[in-house]
Amino acid sequence: MSTAAPSPPADVFDVLSRSRARLHRRATLGDGLAVAQWSNSFDATRYLPRHHTLSLYLRGGHGTYREDAPTERGAPGKLCLMPAGHEVNWVVGSEQTFVHLYFEAERLAPLALRLLDREPRELRLPELNFCDDPELVASLARLVSLDWTDAGERLAANALGHAALAHVLARHAGRAPRGDIRGGLAPALRRRLVDWLDARLAQAVTVGEMAAFCALSETHFAHAFRASMGVAPHEWIVARRIERAAALLRARHAPSLDDVARATGHASASHLVRRFKAVWGMTPGQYRAAAGQLRR
CATH class of the missing domain: 1.10.10.60 (Homeodomain-like)
Structure with a gap:
Protein backbone atom coordinates (compact mmCIF):
# COMPACT_ATOMS: atom_id res chain seq x y z
CA MET A 1 0.00 0.00 0.00
CA SER A 2 1.47 3.34 -1.04
CA THR A 3 1.67 6.23 1.40
CA ALA A 4 1.00 9.75 0.21
CA ALA A 5 3.99 12.06 0.50
CA PRO A 6 3.62 14.66 3.25
CA SER A 7 2.64 18.06 2.00
CA PRO A 8 5.44 20.63 2.21
CA PRO A 9 5.29 23.15 5.05
CA ALA A 10 3.59 26.37 4.01
CA ASP A 11 4.71 29.97 4.21
CA VAL A 12 4.96 31.70 7.59
CA PHE A 13 1.73 33.72 7.37
CA ASP A 14 -0.23 30.70 6.09
CA VAL A 15 1.07 28.44 8.86
CA LEU A 16 0.22 30.95 11.57
CA SER A 17 -3.24 31.52 10.07
CA ARG A 18 -4.01 27.83 10.58
CA SER A 19 -2.42 27.55 14.01
CA ARG A 20 -3.42 28.69 17.50
CA ALA A 21 -1.93 32.11 16.74
CA ARG A 22 -4.17 35.17 16.76
CA LEU A 23 -3.76 37.78 14.04
CA HIS A 24 -4.25 41.29 15.46
CA ARG A 25 -3.63 43.29 12.28
CA ARG A 26 -1.93 43.07 8.93
CA ALA A 27 -1.10 45.35 6.00
CA THR A 28 0.44 45.25 2.56
CA LEU A 29 3.04 48.02 2.44
CA GLY A 30 3.84 47.94 -1.28
CA ASP A 31 7.11 47.01 -2.99
CA GLY A 32 6.68 43.35 -2.01
CA LEU A 33 6.58 44.21 1.71
CA ALA A 34 3.90 43.12 4.15
CA VAL A 35 3.57 43.29 7.93
CA ALA A 36 1.49 41.45 10.53
CA GLN A 37 1.17 41.54 14.30
CA TRP A 38 0.42 38.27 16.09
CA SER A 39 0.13 36.66 19.49
CA ASN A 40 0.48 32.96 20.22
CA SER A 41 0.94 30.49 23.08
CA PHE A 42 1.60 26.78 23.64
CA ASP A 43 1.88 25.88 19.97
CA ALA A 44 4.24 24.23 17.48
CA THR A 45 4.89 25.59 13.99
CA ARG A 46 6.86 24.36 11.02
CA TYR A 47 7.89 26.75 8.26
CA LEU A 48 9.48 26.50 4.83
CA PRO A 49 8.93 30.11 3.79
CA ARG A 50 8.73 31.39 0.23
CA HIS A 51 9.43 34.89 1.51
CA HIS A 52 12.05 36.19 3.92
CA THR A 53 10.54 36.89 7.36
CA LEU A 54 11.96 39.26 9.95
CA SER A 55 10.44 38.86 13.43
CA LEU A 56 10.56 41.05 16.54
CA TYR A 57 9.28 39.87 19.92
CA LEU A 58 7.20 42.62 21.51
CA ARG A 59 6.09 40.81 24.68
CA GLY A 60 6.86 37.39 26.14
CA GLY A 61 8.71 34.72 24.20
CA HIS A 62 10.74 33.38 27.13
CA GLY A 63 9.42 29.84 26.57
CA THR A 64 9.83 29.80 22.80
CA TYR A 65 12.67 28.00 21.03
CA ARG A 66 13.70 26.22 17.84
CA GLU A 67 13.68 22.45 18.00
CA ASP A 68 17.31 22.34 16.81
CA ALA A 69 18.43 24.90 19.43
CA PRO A 70 16.37 24.30 22.58
CA THR A 71 18.66 26.24 24.91
CA GLU A 72 18.19 29.55 23.04
CA ARG A 73 15.01 31.32 24.12
CA GLY A 74 13.09 34.38 23.02
CA ALA A 75 12.42 37.60 24.95
CA PRO A 76 11.04 41.09 24.25
CA GLY A 77 13.33 42.97 21.88
CA LYS A 78 14.84 39.82 20.37
CA LEU A 79 15.00 39.46 16.59
CA CYS A 80 14.76 36.45 14.31
CA LEU A 81 15.32 36.22 10.56
CA MET A 82 13.91 33.27 8.62
CA PRO A 83 15.28 33.33 5.06
CA ALA A 84 13.23 31.95 2.20
CA GLY A 85 13.70 28.24 1.68
CA HIS A 86 15.10 27.52 5.16
CA GLU A 87 12.95 25.01 7.02
CA VAL A 88 12.54 25.70 10.72
CA ASN A 89 10.45 24.14 13.51
CA TRP A 90 9.39 26.26 16.48
CA VAL A 91 8.03 25.33 19.89
CA VAL A 92 5.97 28.17 21.34
CA GLY A 93 5.71 28.55 25.11
CA SER A 94 3.56 30.93 27.14
CA GLU A 95 1.80 33.98 25.70
CA GLN A 96 3.89 36.10 23.35
CA THR A 97 3.24 38.98 20.97
CA PHE A 98 5.39 39.62 17.93
CA VAL A 99 5.50 41.46 14.62
CA HIS A 100 6.53 39.93 11.30
CA LEU A 101 7.90 41.86 8.34
CA TYR A 102 7.58 39.73 5.20
CA PHE A 103 9.54 40.61 2.09
CA GLU A 104 9.85 38.95 -1.28
CA ALA A 105 13.30 37.64 -2.13
CA GLU A 106 13.28 39.78 -5.28
CA ARG A 107 13.21 42.96 -3.16
CA LEU A 108 16.79 42.34 -2.08
CA ALA A 109 18.12 42.55 -5.64
CA PRO A 110 17.76 46.32 -6.20
CA LEU A 111 18.97 47.04 -2.65
CA ALA A 112 22.02 44.81 -3.06
CA LEU A 113 22.92 46.53 -6.32
CA ARG A 114 22.22 50.08 -5.14
CA LEU A 115 23.62 49.94 -1.60
CA LEU A 116 26.44 47.41 -1.87
CA ASP A 117 27.14 47.24 -5.62
CA ARG A 118 26.79 43.49 -5.31
CA GLU A 119 24.59 41.14 -7.28
CA PRO A 120 21.88 39.37 -5.26
CA ARG A 121 23.43 35.97 -5.99
CA GLU A 122 26.59 37.14 -4.21
CA LEU A 123 24.71 37.53 -0.93
CA ARG A 124 23.36 35.02 1.56
CA LEU A 125 20.92 35.94 4.29
CA PRO A 126 21.68 34.05 7.51
CA GLU A 127 19.21 32.60 9.95
CA LEU A 128 19.11 34.89 12.97
CA ASN A 129 17.81 33.47 16.21
CA PHE A 130 16.97 35.78 19.12
CA CYS A 131 19.69 38.25 18.18
CA ASP A 132 20.25 41.76 19.56
CA ASP A 133 20.38 44.66 17.10
CA PRO A 134 19.20 47.94 18.69
CA GLU A 135 19.03 49.87 15.40
CA LEU A 136 16.89 47.23 13.72
CA VAL A 137 14.69 46.85 16.81
CA ALA A 138 14.09 50.63 16.82
CA SER A 139 12.99 50.58 13.14
CA LEU A 140 10.55 47.72 13.70
CA ALA A 141 9.23 49.23 16.94
CA ARG A 142 8.53 52.46 15.08
CA LEU A 143 6.75 50.45 12.36
CA VAL A 144 4.57 48.79 15.03
CA SER A 145 3.60 52.19 16.46
CA LEU A 146 2.07 53.31 13.14
CA ASP A 147 -1.57 53.05 12.09
CA TRP A 148 -1.38 50.70 9.11
CA THR A 149 -4.91 51.57 8.01
CA ASP A 150 -3.85 55.17 7.30
CA ALA A 151 -2.36 55.65 3.82
CA GLY A 152 0.22 58.19 4.99
CA GLU A 153 1.40 56.06 7.89
CA ARG A 154 1.45 52.99 5.65
CA LEU A 155 3.80 54.90 3.37
CA ALA A 156 5.98 55.69 6.40
CA ALA A 157 5.87 51.98 7.29
CA ASN A 158 7.11 51.15 3.79
CA ALA A 159 10.10 53.46 4.29
CA LEU A 160 10.84 51.80 7.63
CA GLY A 161 10.57 48.39 5.99
CA HIS A 162 13.10 49.40 3.35
CA ALA A 163 15.40 50.78 6.05
CA ALA A 164 15.16 47.47 7.89
CA LEU A 165 16.06 45.52 4.74
CA ALA A 166 18.99 47.81 4.00
CA HIS A 167 20.25 47.34 7.55
CA VAL A 168 19.90 43.55 7.32
CA LEU A 169 21.92 43.54 4.09
CA ALA A 170 24.63 45.86 5.39
CA ARG A 171 24.97 44.28 8.85
CA HIS A 172 24.04 40.63 8.53
CA ALA A 173 24.28 39.37 4.93
CA GLY A 174 27.20 37.10 4.10
CA ARG A 175 28.97 36.30 0.84
CA ALA A 176 28.01 33.33 -1.28
CA PRO A 177 30.72 30.73 -1.93
CA ARG A 178 32.88 31.86 -4.83
CA GLY A 179 32.08 28.70 -6.78
CA ASP A 180 28.37 29.63 -6.81
CA ILE A 181 29.00 32.79 -8.87
CA ARG A 182 29.10 31.88 -12.54
Missing part, protein backbone atom coordinates in the same frame (compact mmCIF):
# COMPACT_ATOMS: atom_id res chain seq x y z
CA GLY A 183 28.02 33.61 -15.70
CA GLY A 184 26.11 36.87 -15.52
CA LEU A 185 27.18 40.31 -16.65
CA ALA A 186 30.61 41.70 -15.86
CA PRO A 187 30.24 44.30 -13.04
CA ALA A 188 31.38 47.24 -15.18
CA LEU A 189 29.01 46.25 -18.00
CA ARG A 190 26.14 45.79 -15.52
CA ARG A 191 26.66 49.32 -14.17
CA ARG A 192 26.77 50.83 -17.67
CA LEU A 193 23.63 48.94 -18.68
CA VAL A 194 21.71 50.13 -15.60
CA ASP A 195 22.69 53.76 -16.34
CA TRP A 196 21.71 53.31 -19.99
CA LEU A 197 18.32 51.85 -19.06
CA ASP A 198 17.64 54.50 -16.40
CA ALA A 199 18.10 57.15 -19.09
CA ARG A 200 15.53 55.39 -21.30
CA LEU A 201 12.69 54.54 -18.91
CA ALA A 202 10.35 56.81 -20.86
CA GLN A 203 11.02 54.83 -24.03
CA ALA A 204 10.13 51.35 -25.24
CA VAL A 205 13.36 49.35 -24.95
CA THR A 206 13.53 45.83 -26.36
CA VAL A 207 15.61 42.89 -25.20
CA GLY A 208 17.31 43.02 -28.58
CA GLU A 209 18.44 46.62 -27.96
CA MET A 210 19.71 45.72 -24.49
CA ALA A 211 21.56 42.72 -25.87
CA ALA A 212 23.10 44.85 -28.62
CA PHE A 213 24.26 47.40 -26.02
CA CYS A 214 26.04 44.56 -24.22
CA ALA A 215 27.33 43.01 -27.48
CA LEU A 216 25.64 39.71 -26.62
CA SER A 217 23.10 37.50 -28.34
CA GLU A 218 19.55 37.90 -27.05
CA THR A 219 19.53 34.44 -25.47
CA HIS A 220 22.90 34.89 -23.79
CA PHE A 221 21.93 38.37 -22.60
CA ALA A 222 18.61 37.23 -21.12
CA HIS A 223 20.33 34.48 -19.09
CA ALA A 224 23.17 36.77 -18.01
CA PHE A 225 20.77 39.55 -16.98
CA ARG A 226 18.67 37.24 -14.81
CA ALA A 227 21.79 35.78 -13.23
CA SER A 228 23.10 39.23 -12.30
CA MET A 229 19.89 41.09 -11.47
CA GLY A 230 17.73 38.33 -10.03
CA VAL A 231 14.83 38.99 -12.44
CA ALA A 232 14.16 38.98 -16.18
CA PRO A 233 14.91 42.21 -18.13
CA HIS A 234 11.25 43.20 -18.59
CA GLU A 235 10.53 42.64 -14.88
CA TRP A 236 13.43 44.90 -13.93
CA ILE A 237 12.23 47.66 -16.25
CA VAL A 238 8.62 47.45 -14.98
CA ALA A 239 9.79 47.68 -11.37
CA ARG A 240 12.19 50.54 -12.12
CA ARG A 241 9.45 52.49 -13.91
CA ILE A 242 7.15 52.19 -10.90
CA GLU A 243 10.00 53.23 -8.63
CA ARG A 244 10.58 56.32 -10.81
CA ALA A 245 6.85 57.09 -10.86
CA ALA A 246 6.72 56.93 -7.05
CA ALA A 247 9.66 59.34 -6.82
CA LEU A 248 7.91 61.81 -9.13
CA LEU A 249 4.67 61.55 -7.15
CA ARG A 250 6.52 62.25 -3.88
CA ALA A 251 7.87 65.55 -5.20
CA ARG A 252 6.43 68.66 -3.56
CA HIS A 253 5.23 69.92 -6.96
CA ALA A 254 4.40 66.60 -8.56
CA PRO A 255 3.61 66.60 -12.31
CA SER A 256 0.23 65.54 -13.59
CA LEU A 257 -0.58 61.85 -13.81
CA ASP A 258 -0.38 61.99 -17.61
CA ASP A 259 3.10 63.53 -17.38
CA VAL A 260 4.22 60.90 -14.87
CA ALA A 261 2.94 58.17 -17.16
CA ARG A 262 4.83 59.61 -20.14
CA ALA A 263 8.02 60.10 -18.12
CA THR A 264 8.00 56.49 -16.98
CA GLY A 265 7.19 54.72 -20.22
CA HIS A 266 3.52 53.87 -19.54
CA ALA A 267 1.12 53.91 -22.45
CA SER A 268 -1.44 56.01 -20.57
CA ALA A 269 -2.41 57.27 -17.13
CA SER A 270 -4.79 54.31 -16.74
CA HIS A 271 -1.96 51.90 -17.59
CA LEU A 272 0.17 53.53 -14.88
CA VAL A 273 -2.71 53.33 -12.38
CA ARG A 274 -3.11 49.58 -12.93
CA ARG A 275 0.60 48.86 -12.61
CA PHE A 276 1.08 51.20 -9.66
CA LYS A 277 -1.83 49.81 -7.68
CA ALA A 278 -0.63 46.25 -8.22
CA VAL A 279 2.69 47.17 -6.58
CA TRP A 280 1.59 49.65 -3.91
CA GLY A 281 -1.96 48.64 -3.10
CA MET A 282 -3.10 52.21 -3.72
CA THR A 283 -3.59 54.44 -6.75
CA PRO A 284 -1.02 57.07 -7.75
CA GLY A 285 -3.45 59.75 -6.56
CA GLN A 286 -3.75 58.12 -3.15
CA TYR A 287 0.01 57.73 -3.00
CA ARG A 288 0.55 61.41 -3.84
CA ALA A 289 -1.92 62.45 -1.15
CA ALA A 290 -0.24 60.18 1.39
CA ALA A 291 3.18 61.60 0.53
CA GLY A 292 1.81 65.12 0.99
CA GLN A 293 0.39 64.11 4.37
CA LEU A 294 3.84 62.95 5.49
CA ARG A 295 5.40 66.29 4.52
CA ARG A 296 2.99 68.25 6.72
